[in-house]
Each structure stands twice: as structure tokens, then as C-alpha cells.
Amino acid sequence: MARFIFRRLVSMVLVLFAVTIITFLIFNVIPNGKPEVRMAGKIPTETNIAAIREEWGFDQNVFVQYWTMMKKVFTGDLQSYFTQLDVGDEIVRGLPATLSLAIGAAVLWLMVSIAFGLYSAMRAGKVADRVLTIFALVGISMPVFWIGALMNHYLGFELELFPNGGYVGITENPIQWLYHLILPWTALSILFIGFYSRVLRSNVLDTINEDYVRTARAKGLSERRVMVRHVLRNSMIPIVTLWGLDFGFVLGGGAILTESVFTLEGVGQYAAESISQLDQPPVVAVTLFSAFFIVFVNALVDIAYAALDPRIRLEG
């Protein structure tokens, strides 16, 4: 176990290192990636550009520039090139909204997927299963920016059932917090529910035919206990992996579209704005932040995996 954690930590650091290098270098390759030109204003002059270049250290070689930026990332001195705002502060400011969105949606989509997937499998081939199948396919096919915009417009703007975007802190007003998050949670979960319930349905159908499920029936257990203890538990193992990946992604600000559509002003929306301005420091920092969550949650999933399936041992 200790060996497992150590190996995991080492590979985590390597992955994060690679992520920062790639994100950093992209700005040296893409057209219009040079910040000094855009920082110089609408009518840049040569002297202006040269001054900015020297002041911000853009004239130094790439390695030095990378080193300087990474040092700033870890000392918390990183500044946006365009707003001059502190990147760390901005991320921290967006964190409550992002965490609220991610945790709430991840719980919602996992629960609903289990219910739908299990019900669908138990009614396989019947009307209820077909209806749920159609819903799942529709859910998978609807992009979040579209369904989110529709919800916002009809439920928020026209019917005024829900607030038209925005985020309220949970400590400020828990009821308003919930009220503002219902639409974003739903919009973000729809795709995952469609996908997960399909995967779970087919896992359950496979597991139902296992010999140990027949044994469970032959023991005289109630149908409910057979389904929950023997079928569902074994069908959940692959779902946990998927869930860990997606949860880590959303947690790290990956729900860029959802955050932007509902103007939650979380880390994802910050990332979206920074990318549209080709603002290198926040993009590198947010990417590093997201990658950290994905890698970290993945390690947690591997540990959970071993708890769910005793045949798996955590070895280096």
C-alpha cells in the first residue's frame, strides 16, 4: 500500500510536469500567441512592444520564461497579462461555485444513473426499458451549451421559475445556493446520466446471468437482496472508474460550458475567459489545477476499487 501511494505520487508529479510544459509551449506555437503585441494596445509601436518585452521578461529564452512562470505559480505571485489580477486569487474566488457544481452534479448523476440503469435492466425489453433507452440517447445527444441555454431561457427567463444564472454562496444563503444550482446541476448531469445508465444497464444484464447470482437465488434470498447485494454491487465496479474520471474532470473546472452558460463564475468560466484572451498565466495555472484533480481523484478511485473488489491488490 505504501509502495502504491509512493509510485502514484511520483507518476502524479510527472504527469503534472508534462501538462505544464505542453500548455506553456502551446503559446509559443499558436499564431497571435505572443502576449507583448496584444498587451501593447490597439496601435502598438515597436518601442512600446520592446519595452513590454523587456519589462515582462519575454525577451529571455523559453526555459528561463518557463522557470520564472512555474516559480510564480508555486509562490502565488502569478499575474494575468491582461487584467494584471492575481491568478491564485481568481481561482480561489471561483472555487466555491465550481466545487458546488461538481459535487452536487456528481452525486445527482450517479444516483439517478443507478436508479435508471437498474430499473431499465430489470425491465429489459419492456416498454419502460425502451422509453429509458430513448431518454438516455436523447440525453447523450444534447450538448450542455444547448440544453443549458434552453433551460435558462424557458425556465429562467420566460417562466421565471428559476434564477437566470448566477451563483450565491452556501454560507450566504443556503436556500438561494440550492435554488441557483438546480438548473446547472441538471444540465451538467443529463449527459452523464444518459451515458452511465446505459453502461450500468448492460453491466447488470451481464451480472444477472452469473453463477453466483443463481446461487444467491438458490439460497432463498429475497429478489431485492439478490439485486442489491449480488447484482448491483458487482455491476458498480466499472461505473466507479468512469465516475472518478468524470468527477475529477468537473471538479477541476472542466465544466467550462455549464459554468459559462449559467454564469456561475467558477474556475471553468475563468478558464474560458482566459483562453478567449489567450492569457497565458491563468491558462497554465487552471490547466495545472484541473490536471491535479483528475490525477488525484483517479488515485482515490483506484483505492476505492480495491475496496469494492477484493481480487484487486494495490501493488506498485
Add this chain to the structure above:
Amino acid sequence: MRDLHVSFRTEEGVIQAVDGVSFSLQRGEVLAVVGESGSGKSVTVGTLMGLTRSPNAKFEGEAWLRTAQDGDGREGLELINASDQQLRRVRGEEIAMIFQDPMTSLNPVQRVGDQIIEQIQAHRDLGDAEARTRAIEMLDRVGIPRAAERARSYPHEFSGGMRQRAMIAMAFSCEPDVLIADEPTTALDVTIQAQILRQIIEMREESNAGVILVTHDLGVVAEVADRIAVMYGGQIVEHGTIDELFYDPQHPYTWGLLGSIARVDRDRPDRLPAISGLPPSLANPPEGCRFRPRCPHAFDACRQLPDLEHRGGRSSDHVDRCFLSDEQKRTVREVDGHVGLMGAGATS
């Protein structure tokens, strides 16, 4: 069990898996059901517990657990038409089952002890500690060393033989009246097979349960069974005591089965004789006697389906489905060398 018919609707048509099977089982008795793969033996016994129930299955006939004459105060129950709720109470409590593959028959993510406790608590009103004590006692009785410790192991930490022992412990944990063992030794090493079989018989002796032993291996049967029912194409083709079937077999299919056992008391043939051909399709069974297409002794009469009745042999309980006369059978058996085990005993 009286005149059981089981059919399944499939894409290839209706499969008549069991076609008029009847038998009875007394307390403490071991009935062996023998036949090739696809002869309907597993479906027959699975139906007793309702394990074959599905939307595309159709059942006819009846099977009684206890009859009114038993007089032990408990009511009889007809199993084929019993409700799911009634069957659930019977499963594990009155009829228990051991399956073929112990590798896949235990839940891989649940501790072995917990799987036994789960069954005990499904039927007995016992607390966790009491149920655990009982489970450990059962594991100990089936010969698992350090049972208390091993109860906390997962199935993958057990060997095949130990898993089957755990299955036996589980099956006997609620003291069933009937134990169904569906090919309990087929998936095991040859060296373990005899031990497992002996374990089942030993546990049966303690609990006085009736045992239905399903197998395709006549060698397995010889040691432990009281009676044998030979199944072919969804029907019983011969049924008698173990001595009757081994020493005076009446049906050509039984001769074939006996002929394909390796014998240490005879010269070794280059190849063991096999019954040529394939088992009949249950979707489209042959007309008349099911064994006719593969039977070397078939004649005109075999186009009619022979009833299962007393035709040859000493006891009137020895029944078979073959039209050959007693004399014809004796001649054929002497010429072909299918003399049963008696001939060997007489010459050596």
C-alpha cells in the same frame, strides 16, 4: 415428480428440454440422474427450485415436496405452480443446491463466511453473532481448517475444492430435506472429486436429507447412489437401483454409457468405445424412440415412442424405454460384449 414437461421458446423454435419426467426421492436416499450434456438433467432439477423460471419457459406436471402421507405434521407443497414467495422460503431452507463450478458460484466480492451467514439469516431469526457461529461450525464440519479465520477470506483465496466445500457448508447450513447436487465434481481435479463426493454423502448421513446427484459420470455414481435414472433427450430412458443398472442394464443407451467407462479389470482397448453420433436436437426431436438415430439395434417398432415401464430385469421397479425383447437384449449384449459388470465379475 410426476410427468414434468419443460419447454423454452427460443429464436430457433420451441425447445422441449424435459419431456415427461417422473421420479420420487425418499429421505436419506441418493438418486443419481445421469446423462450427456443437453439431456435435460440440469433443467429437471433446476425446475424443482424454480431456477429455470423465465418469461419464455413453460411448465407442465407437478412436483411435490413432501406428500400428505409423510405425516410429520408439515404440509406438502407443489413446487411447479408455487408462488415465487413460497419458493423463496423453500430454497435454501428445504431444498438446497450445489452447483457445478465452484469458481463462479460464489460471489467474488463477498467474504465466504458472509455468504453463508446471508443464507442462514434469510431463513432463521438469528443475530449476526449466532449466525456467524453457525457458519463457522458448518465450515468446520466440511473440513475447512481454521474455519473461523477462513470464514473471513474471499472466494479467490480458496482453492477449487475448498470453494466446493464452502458451497456444501452453505447448502447444509439450514438442514435441508433435499439436496440437489448439479455436477458437483465435474469442474474439480480428479484427486479432489472423491473427497467432495464423500463430504456430501457424509453430511447427508448426518442430516438424513434426500440427495439428487446430477452427473454425466457413471463412475461418480457407483460409489454413492442408491438408484439411478438415466436421461436421454429430455426423457428418463432407464431407471432402477444401482445394482440393476450396473449389472443388468436394459437400455442400449445405458450399455453405451457403461461401455465408455475405462475398466482396470479388462484388457485396455486402444480407444474407449464411444456412442457414435450426437445427442438429439430438443427443438426437433426424432420421432419415436429418442435414441433411435444413434442406436445400433433399432428396428421398425422403434418408430413408436416406447413407454417407461418394466420390461426386463428382476425387480418390477426396474423400468426402461426399449422395445427389444429380453432375449434379444441378452443376445446383443453377449455378442457386443456389453455384458454389464456382472459378466466381468463372473469371468474373473
